[in-house]
Amino acid sequence: MRPRPHVRSRAVVALLALVTVSACGSRVDLSAQRAAELGPVVETRTLEDPAGPAVDIAPGAIAADPLSPAGPATAAPGSSVAPTTAPAGSSGSRGGTSGVTTTTGSAKLDGASRGEANVCPQQGPPITIGQVGSWSGLIGQSVSQGKTALQVWARYMNDHGGVACHPVRVISKDDQSDSSLATSAVQSLIQDEKVSALVGSFSIISVAGYVQGIKNSGVPTIGGDGTTEPWTTNPLLFDVGGAILEQYFLAAKAHAQRGFTKLAIITCVEATSCTDAAESLSSGPLSAEAAGQQVVLKQTTSITQADYTSACQSAKNAGANSIFLGLDAASITRFAASCDTLGYHPQLYTVSLAASFDVASPSLQDFEIQVGSPVFPYTENRTAAQHVFHEAFAKYAPGVKVNSGASQAWTAGMMFARALEKLGPAAISQTITPAHVLRGLGMIKAETLGGLIPSTTYTFGQSHTPAGKCGAILIFRKGAWSAINGGRFTCV
Numbered sequence: 362m363r364p365r366p367h368v369r370s371r372a373v374v375a376l377l378a379l380v381t382v383s384a385c386g387s388r389v390d391l392s393a394q395r396a397a398e399l400g401p402v403v404e405t406r407t408l409e410d411p412a413g414p415a416v417d418i419a420p421g422a423i424a425a426d427p428l429s430p431a432g433p434a435t436a437a438p439g440s441s442v443a444p445t446t447a448p449a450g451s452s453g454s455r456g457g458t459s460g461v462t463t464t465t466g467s468a469k470l471d472g473a474s475r476g477e478a479n480v481c482p483q484q485g486p487p488i489t490i491g492q493v494g495s496w497s498g499l500i501g502q503s504v505s506q507g508k509t510a511l512q513v514w515a516r517y518m519n520d521h522g523g524v525a526c527h528p529v530r531v532i533s534k535d536d537q538s539d540s541s542l543a544t545s546a547v548q549s550l551i552q553d554e555k556v557s558a559l560v561g562s563f564s565i566i567s568v569a570g571y572v573q574g575i576k577n578s579g580v581p582t583i584g585g586d587g588t589t590e591p592w593t594t595n596p597l598l599f600d601v602g603g604a605i606l607e608q609y610f611l612a613a614k615a616h617a618q619r620g621f622t623k624l625a626i627i628t629c630v631e632a633t634s635c636t637d638a639a640e641s642l643s644s645g646p647l648s649a650e651a652a653g654q655q656v657v658l659k660q661t662t663s664i665t666q667a668d669y670t671s672a673c674q675s676a677k678n679a680g681a682n683s684i685f686l687g688l689d690a691a692s693i694t695r696f697a698a699s700c701d702t703l704g705y706h707p708q709l710y711t712v713s714l715a716a717s718f719d720v721a722s723p724s725l726q727d728f729e730i731q732v733g734s735p736v737f738p739y740t741e742n743r744t745a746a747q748h749v750f751h752e753a754f755a756k757y758a759p760g761v762k763v764n765s766g767a768s769q770a771w772t773a774g775m776m777f778a779r780a781l782e783k784l785g786p787a788a789i790s791q792t793i794t795p796a797h798v799l800r801g802l803g804m805i806k807a808e809t810l811g812g813l814i815p816s817t818t819y820t821f822g823q824s825h826t827p828a829g830k831c832g833a834i835l836i837f838r839k840g841a842w843s844a845i846n847g848g849r850f851t852c853v
Contacts, residue, residue: 467480467786468480468481468482468526468786468789470525470526470781470782470785470786470789471778471779471782472521472522473517473518473521473522473524473749473778474746474749474775474778474779474810474811475745475746475749475811476521476745476748476749476752477521478521478522479521479522479523479525479526480522481522481523481526481789482526482786482789483526483789483790484523484526484527484528484789485523485525485526485527485528485788485789485790485791485793486527486790486791486792486793487527487528487529487530488523488524488527488528488529488530488557488781488793489529489530489531489532489554489555489556489557490529490530490531490532490556490557490558490559490560490777491531491532491533491534491547491550491551491554491556491558491559491560492507492508492511492531492532492533492534492559492560492561492562493533493534493535493536493543493546493547493550493559493562493563493564493571493574494507494508494533494534494535494536494561494562494563494564494585494586495535495536495537495538495563495564495565495566495567496508496533496535496537496563497535497537498537498538498539499538499566499631499664499665499689500538500565500566500664500689500690502689502690502691502717502718503689503690503691503714503715503717503766504563504565504586504714504717504766505766506717506761506763506764506766506767506770507561507563507585507586507766507767507769507770508533508563508770509758509761509767509770510561510754510763510766510767510768510769510770510771510774511531511533511560511561511770511771511773511774512531512533512757513753513754513757513758513767513771514753514770514771514774514775515529515530515531515774516753516757517749517753517756517757518774518778524777524778524781525778525781525782525784525788525789526789527781527789527793531560532550532554532556534546534549534550536564536567536570536571537567538564538565538566538567539567539570540566540567540568540569540570540571540573541570542567542570543564543567543568543569543570543571543573543574544570544571544573544574545574546574547559547570547571547574547575548574551574551575551578551580556580557580557793557794557795557797557798558580558581558582558583558777558795558798559575559580559581559582559583560582560583560584560585560773560774560777561583561584561585561769561770561773561774562582562585562586563585563586563714563766563770564585564586565586565588565589565632565634565714566631566632568589568591568633568634569633571591572591572595575595575597575598578597578795579597579795579796579799580597580795581597581598581599581795581798581799581802582597582598582599583599583601583773583776583777583780583798583802584599584600584601584602584769584770584772584773584774584776584777585601585769585770585773586714586769587600587601587602587604587605587735587769588605588634588712588714589605589632589633589634589637590633590637592604592605592826593825593826593827593828594825595825596822596823596824596825598826599776599802599819599826600826600828600829601735601736601769601772601773601776601814601817602734602735602736602769602772602814602815602817602829602832603733603734603735603736603814603815603829603830603831603832603850604735604828604829604830605634605637605638605712605735606637606638606641606647606828607647607733607828607829607830607831607832607853608712608713608732608733608734608735608832609638609641609642609647609685609710609712609733610641610642610647610648610651610652610733610853611733611832611834611851611853612685612710612711612731612732612733612834613642613649613652613653613654613683613685613710614652614653615710615731615834615845616652616654616683616708616710616731617652617653617654618653619708621654621682621683621707621708622653622654622655622682622683623654623655623657623679623680623681623682623683624642624649624654624655624656624657624658624681624683624684624685625656625657625658625659625660625675625676625679625681625683625684625685625707626638626639626642626643626649626656626658626659626660626684626685626687627658627660627661627662627672627676627684627685627686627687627688627696628660628661628662628685628686628687628688629661629662629663629664629687629688629689629692630661630662630663631663631664631665634687634712635661635687635688638685638687638712639659639661639687642656642685643656643659647853649685654683657679657680657681658675658676658679658681660672660675660676662688664688664689664691664692666692666695667695668695668699669692669695669696669699669700670699670702670703672696672699673696673699673700673703673705674703676700676705676707677700677703677705677707681707682707682708683707683708683709683710684707684708684709684710685709685710685711686709686710686711686715687711687712688711688715689715690714690715690716690717690718691718693709693711693715693718693730694718694719694722694724694725695724697709697722697724697725697728698724700728701724701727706727706728708728708729708730708731709728709729709730709731710730710731710732710733711730711732712732713732713733713734713735713765713769713835714765714766714769715732716730716732716764716765716835716837716842717764717765717766720837720840720841720842721840725837725840726839726840728837729836729837729838730836730837731834731835731836731837731845732765732834732835733832733833733834734765734768734832734833734834734835735769735814735829735832736765736768736769736772736813736814736833737750737768737772737812737813737814737833737848738768738833738835738844738848739763739764739765739767739768740835740842740843740844740848741844741847741848743847743848744811744812745811746775746810746811746812746813747812747813750763750768750771750813751763753771754767765835768813771813772810772813772814775810775813776805776808776810776814776817777798779801779805779808779810780798780801780802780804780805781793781797781798781801782801783801783804783805784797784800784801784804799821800821802819802821803819803820803821803822803823804821805817805818805819806818814829815829815830815831815832815850815852816831817829830852830853831850831851831852831853832850832851833845833846833848833849833850833851834846834851
């Protein structure tokens with residue numbers, strides 16, 4: 362007998378409730394997990410991937426869900442909110458298409474990703490999504506474009522018929538790199554704002570608090586910084602793009618292939634992501650040695666230091682011609698300035714989010730810096746999906762110079778949209794709940810978002826997001842960023 366819809370919805374909640382995540386629990390052995398998942402090295406091109414047909418569901422198959430009462434959310438004071446309504450007669454990116462197209466024919470829910478308006482027989486109830494990030498404080502410079510990008514994405518989607526014909530509203534909260542603030546921000550979005558999902562969150566230092574906030578909630582987080590362990594171990598976190606440890610390996614391999622084989626690993630003491638990076642590069646299937654480098658120095662430091670001359674001298678004395686820096690954008694600039702005073706200019710690589718430093722800084726002009734990007738290189742404008750990204754910023758945030766934070770948040774938004782598109786036209790009239798979003802995510806198979814991300818598959822009721830094995834390499838040289846090999850994804 363086919364179970365009733367509300368029984369299935371409750372089963373989803375019950376399944377997720379069985380999975381507990383403790384901010385203070387034991388650490389997962391990521392090396393063992395990666396060893397089980399890694400395959401041979403391959404290389405694929407970022408070709409546009411035509412969207413497949415929507416997965417239709419029977420009328421009424423999506424029942425109202427007790428997780429999320431109907432009705433639009435009201436933003437708390439101090440929160441940033443993107444409007445839900447599409448301006449009347451607004452123009453699309455191509456051909457002057459209007460924001461919402463009404464038709465008596467079949468709905469087309471996935472036009473926005475190609476710069477076209479969605480074809481909507483009707484407009485669905487508004488959707489509220491939440492976002493939490495460290496927009497101010499220690500790492501604000503590195504991640505703040507994630508907030509801007511999700512606001513741009515929401516405006517763009519609403520001008521093109523909404524997310525699967527639902528207008529979308531974003532409420533963004535700042536956790537200031539404070540775990541307790543991250544917990545309260547997440548809980549407020551879930552309990553008070555009744556968000557359908559959290560999208561594009563960037564809580565790197567405060568991740569323990571973020572995880573505590575989503576615990577047992579049944580509310581998924583789709584994409585964001587992707588830099589910490591929970592992104593590939595927590596069932597409610599859906600990483601979008603390649604996993605972070607794989608990005609370090611790809612950058613290390615790129616250095617080794619160019620002859621920079623003597624590596625110093627210098628990482629911060631403030632974040633578990635720094636510890637994870639150092640451990641991964643030191644041993645295991647994604648180590649620097651496996652990539653072709655020899656570790657000649659390991660050292661920790663703080664992102665609050667004003668000067669890094671001592672660390673530069675240590676790396677120079679050790680003979681390092683390559684340095685992995687587990688630091689934020691501002692610290693990398695200071696580190697380069699310190700090494701410059703010694704006349705020491707090794708090759709550098711780091712996390713893509715830390716590459717948001719001022720490219721015009723005089724201290725950086727004699728350095729080359731590489732990063733592995735988990736999503737499409739924001740420097741590229743070759744495919745239709747990449748063109749939509751750049752056009753949206755040009756229209757809604759003119760003058761903003763995009764970076765990796767922007768591309769990662771944008772792809773998170775597009776993955777959320779694709780999950781709802783998978784539910785089909787029958788979902789248009791429904792009030793979208795977390796259970797609906799989880800069901801749509803479970804339908805994501807070999808998805809590339811038109812070439813914005815490596816092929817990605819999620820499983821309904823998954824215990825964790827499998828680590829994405831691919832990434833693209835970006836290099837900073839002579840004051841500018843560019844993509845290596847045309848932005849093609851290389852896979853581990």
